[in-house]
Amino acid sequence: MVRLEGLRKVFKRGTIDEKTAMDGLSLQIADGDFVTVIGSNGAGKTTMLNLISGTYTPDEGEIFIDDDNVTHLPEHRRAKYLGRIFQDPLMGTAASMSIEENLAMADLRGRRRGLGWGVKKTRRDYYRDTLKMLDLGLEDRLKDNVSLLSGGQRQSLTLLMATLSMPKLLLLDEHTAALDPKTADLVMELTEKIVSENRLTTIMVTHNMNQAIKHGNVMIMLHEGKLKYDVQGEAKRSLTVEEVVKRFGADLKDEALLC
Amino acid sequence: MVLSGFLRTVPVSLEQGLAYALVALGIVITFRVLAFPDLTVDGSFPLGAAVTARLLTLDVDPLLSILVAVFAGFLAGCCTGLLNTRLKINSLLSGILMMTILYSVNLRIMGRSNIQLLTVDTFLTPLENLDMNRFIPMIGFFVLVSFAFKFLTDLYLHTQMGLAMRATGDNEQMIRTLGVNTDNMTVLGLGISNAFVALSGSLVAQSQGFADVGMGIGMIVIGLASIIIGESMVGVRTGKKSVMRLTLAALVGSVIYKFIIAVGLRMGLAPTDLKMATGVMVILALGVPALKGGKEGKLHLRGV
Numbered sequence: 001m002v003r004l005e006g007l008r009k010v011f012k013r014g015t016i017d018e019k020t021a022m023d024g025l026s027l028q029i030a031d032g033d034f035v036t037v038i039g040s041n042g043a044g045k046t047t048m049l050n051l052i053s054g055t056y057t058p059d060e061g062e063i064f065i066d067d068d069n070v071t072h073l074p075e076h077r078r079a080k081y082l083g084r085i086f087q088d089p090l091m092g093t094a095a096s097m098s099i100e101e102n103l104a105m106a107d108l109r110g111r112r113r114g115l116g117w118g119v120k121k122t123r124r125d126y127y128r129d130t131l132k133m134l135d136l137g138l139e140d141r142l143k144d145n146v147s148l149l150s151g152g153q154r155q156s157l158t159l160l161m162a163t164l165s166m167p168k169l170l171l172l173d174e175h176t177a178a179l180d181p182k183t184a185d186l187v188m189e190l191t192e193k194i195v196s197e198n199r200l201t202t203i204m205v206t207h208n209m210n211q212a213i214k215h216g217n218v219m220i221m222l223h224e225g226k227l228k229y230d231v232q233g234e235a236k237r238s239l240t241v242e243e244v245v246k247r248f249g250a251d252l253k254d255e256a257l258l259c
Numbered sequence: 260m261v262l263s264g265f266l267r268t269v270p271v272s273l274e275q276g277l278a279y280a281l282v283a284l285g286i287v288i289t290f291r292v293l294a295f296p297d298l299t300v301d302g303s304f305p306l307g308a309a310v311t312a313r314l315l316t317l318d319v320d321p322l323l324s325i326l327v328a329v330f331a332g333f334l335a336g337c338c339t340g341l342l343n344t345r346l347k348i349n350s351l352l353s354g355i356l357m358m359t360i361l362y363s364v365n366l367r368i369m370g371r372s373n374i375q376l377l378t379v380d381t382f383l384t385p386l387e388n389l390d391m392n393r394f395i396p397m398i399g400f401f402v403l404v405s406f407a408f409k410f411l412t413d414l415y416l417h418t419q420m421g422l423a424m425r426a427t428g429d430n431e432q433m434i435r436t437l438g439v440n441t442d443n444m445t446v447l448g449l450g451i452s453n454a455f456v457a458l459s460g461s462l463v464a465q466s467q468g469f470a471d472v473g474m475g476i477g478m479i480v481i482g483l484a485s486i487i488i489g490e491s492m493v494g495v496r497t498g499k500k501s502v503m504r505l506t507l508a509a510l511v512g513s514v515i516y517k518f519i520i521a522v523g524l525r526m527g528l529a530p531t532d533l534k535m536a537t538g539v540m541v542i543l544a545l546g547v548p549a550l551k552g553g554k555e556g557k558l559h560l561r562g563v
Contacts, residue, residue, distance in 0.1 A: 051549070053436065054350060073296065074350075074440075075294055075435050075436065076435050076436075076438050076439055076441070077438070077441045079435075079436060079437055079438025079439075079560065080438060082436070090430075091430065091432060091433060092433055093430065093433065094425065094426045094429035094430045094433060094434070095429060095430070096425070096429050097422070097425060097426065097429060101425075104419075104422060104425055105422050105434065108438075109437050110437070110438035111437050111438065113418075113419035113420045113422075113423050114418070114419055115415075115418045115420060116418060116419050116421040117417065117418060117419075118418055118419050118421060119415050119417075119422075129287050145501070146414055161437075168419060170374060247448065255515070
């Protein structure tokens with residue numbers, strides 16, 4: 001279970017650019033929930049993910065993952081709880097290293113790294129099998145540098161890396177937004193498959209309302225750093241874009257969200 | 260006649276090139292693996308020489324004096340890393356600060372600006388006393404040392420920790436989200452790199468028979484020139500076995516560089532112009548692709 005309690009974050013406090021990015025957000029996410037997050041630009045979606053993953057520390061409030069208070073843990077020490085995928089496909093992998101080396105690094109998420117061999121023979125077969133699931137032919141290219149892969153391939157690999165050692169919480173930060181529509185659909189399909197097969201607790205930020213409605217069992221909407229709306233269960237399943245626009249159109253200035 | 264003159268430069272270039280190869284290897288770790296442009300090298304090279312020279316004149320065991328020099332280099336590198344990661348001082352400036360500080364440290368260690376080692380027994384003395392041309396055992400020794408450290412580096416960079424270090428230079432955000440403290444990785448990498456450089460300084464001082472406080476000036480540029488030459492000869496752009504190629508490039512480049520310089524000197528290049536020639540060499544290597552407008556080789560020239 002993941003709990004956010006009264007998170008507040010103000011940027012550039014005391015200057016004319018002061019911006020309250022997170023204004024007392026509280027949220028509880030049960031194990032196995034797949035939460036989609038919408039909201040216009042500046043609503044605090046990415047800030048929320050950054051607070052959870054430790055890129056920023058909140059000014060107020062606390063963050064619990066499985067009853068562990070992680071509010072003040074540095075980023076690298078939260079790794080054992082979290083898998084995160086960014087919008088930019090280049091951000092999730094090390095380009096100058098091979099596919100199997102990237103997977104081996106992800107394999108050790110949050111654990112001590114010693115002088116043992118990086119890519120173990122015994123794990124290599126496992127990597128090959130897991131890569132087969134992507135259906136991109138990467139299982140035959142274990143020793144190829146990641147820089148040789150396309151954006152979609154890299155993002156799929158990142159997804160695999162983020163879920164390889166089963167994080168307590170998977171954070172997806174508009175992870176299909178930078179891909180062409182066809183590839184985006186493939187990556188999203190793959191996400192759905194991995195998340196549901198492993199019952200991963202997931203938070204997915206998206207700019208695409210259709211995506212937010214179609215996927216996940218909970219949808220929340222952020223507005224000016226606050227929780228504006230949340231819907232789950234049967235109500236979530238029967239939700240339509242029109243309904244959301246009708247209720248919140250005024251707050252959703254972001255046109256991209258509506259398409 | 261002319262040809263035999265060139266041939267005579269071969270053993271000298273080999274010996275010197277291999278002795279300096281550890282500097283290039285160290286620079287590979289900072290510039291190429293960590294993408295950290297570390298200038299500590301100009302100070303840690305004479306540091307290794309100074310520590311060894313001082314200890315040898317105090318009749319300390321030669322091997323021990325080398326080990327202490329290596330450790331001193333390791334500490335110097337760690338200091339640069341700490342300036343950068345803990346005090347958030349820019350990477351170039353961190354190196355320059357340490358380099359400057361080390362100048363005074365080296366003078367303190369030696370007590371004067373140079374120490375001659377011709378009259379004391381060094382680690383290399385037994386090799387020099389063998390009943391054969393001096394070059395044979397010396398080159399053999401330096402081949403052994405440089406390749407041993409090359410293979411150790413290759414092995415290390417394929418361990419779990421080594422992968423994390425390479426990822427720190429490649430994609431810091433990514434490896435941090437996988438639970439690696441990238442600050443520690445940077446400090447450790449700089450330490451290892453400067454330990455190599457100090458070892459090179461220590462061995463060079465022993466083979467040339469003196470340590471001088473100014474012997475590190477321009478070392479970073481020489482090392483970079485070596486790497487660039489080596490990379491163009493070995494070809495590091497192909498993806499597979501990239502680490503092995505990088506470290507091999509350091510050794511090959513270092514030898515070829517010394518050979519080019521020896522040939523240059525034979526052809527009338529003034530020794531005083533050496534550093535300028537080296538600098539121009541690096542500028543051309545880095546600048547020409549940019550003038551051509553090519554973007555390829557961006558990763559290949561990481562750290563500069």
